[in-house]
Amino acid sequence: MIPSSFVLFCLGLAAQASAACTREMLQDAAAAYIKAQGAGLPTSPMPAVANNISYAENDKIMDIKTGVLNQAITIDFNRSLYDTTQCATFTELVSASNKPPYVIHTRMLFTADQITTIQSVVTTDGDWAFNATGQLYWNKQETWSTIPESKRDTRAVIQAAGDAYLDSWGDGTVKVPYGTPCARLEGGSYTAGKGSTANTCKMPQFPQPFKITNRRYVVDEEVGGVDIFNDFPFIDKVKPNGTSSTNVVRVEGGMIRYIHEVTKCSTKNCGR
Structure with missing residues (x-):
């Protein structure tokens, strides 16, 4: 199962994605993912478009309804990359004010008219050098602007x-x-x-x-x-x-x- 608004968004991508993998489409997909993670929206039955989705956290394939995506998390910072050649997105989420805090890195892959893969590395207290407050502070100091x-x-x-x-x-x-x-x-x-x-x-x-x-x-x-x-x-x-x-x-x-x-x-x- 997957958050219902996220599924509806994926359905909405179908016509556009089948024609071309555009930067705008990938930006919309990443925005929908961020919104779904922030809300921890209720799950609903998986529609046919999502049947092929492979979901993994920390390299472990799992049912998405038991994963972190089904938890409402306060997102203090996010940054995304958009790969129109591979038809993929990467999103970095920092949640320093959440209890527990998180830093989550997620990649999503698209095939034809559907999201086929979601993979996340989910880190929190106790993980290597983890400090979400430091992540948040230093991330905000950096410049990742568009290069001419x-x-x-x-x-x-x-x-x-x-x-x-x-x-x-x-x-x-x-x-x-x-x-x-x-x-x-x-x-x-x-x-x-x-x-x-x-x-x-x-x-x-x-x-x-x-x-x-x-x-x-x-x-x-x-x-x-x-x-x-x-x-x-x-x-x-x-x-x-x-x-x-x-x-x-x-x-x-x-x-x-x-x-x-x-x-x-x-x-x-x-x-x-």
Whole structure:
């Protein structure tokens, strides 16, 4: 089951989505998702258009009526990416004033005239470096405005920058296009130096080589953004082969400007 107004909206998308996956359609879809999450609307029987929806939280397939989407959450901040090539959206939600607080990253995929996939990484107290108040504060300080068309990077350049950052965790020889300045928001912790030449995004190589697997992308050339859903190994002692994580990267002129990370933990602070 899915919130009724969200289902009705999905039905309304049918004619438009079947013709083309436009930015406007994706913007409307993300707005409907944000509204549904904020209201925690009552569920209703799943109509035929939603039969193929696959819903997952923290890489676990589940019935949507038991998930976080069926809870009314106070949303203090949101940001979305729109991928018209892949017909997908990414939405970052921060709820610092809710009890419990949440930071939720969600990607939605469209096929023809329906939303076929909703995947979320849902983090709260006890997850890696979690601090929704910090997330809210620092998110509001950043600029993710539209990049003039003549200065936009290609989706290949944007995705490659995000991939290089993840690759560098397990291989210190990988060259990452860090910008100056560059700032990283991990959980609620912000690493940002002072001044235009500050670069505090570089990550040390982890104790043992590893690869970040199960990467899933949403790329938005207009804002230079890429979100990468992935399985982050090493960090969670209970799940050393990988735990649910996402990294959102803003690329400007081929260089990384911002990085956001949220990671789900099996035990408090991933046992560290």
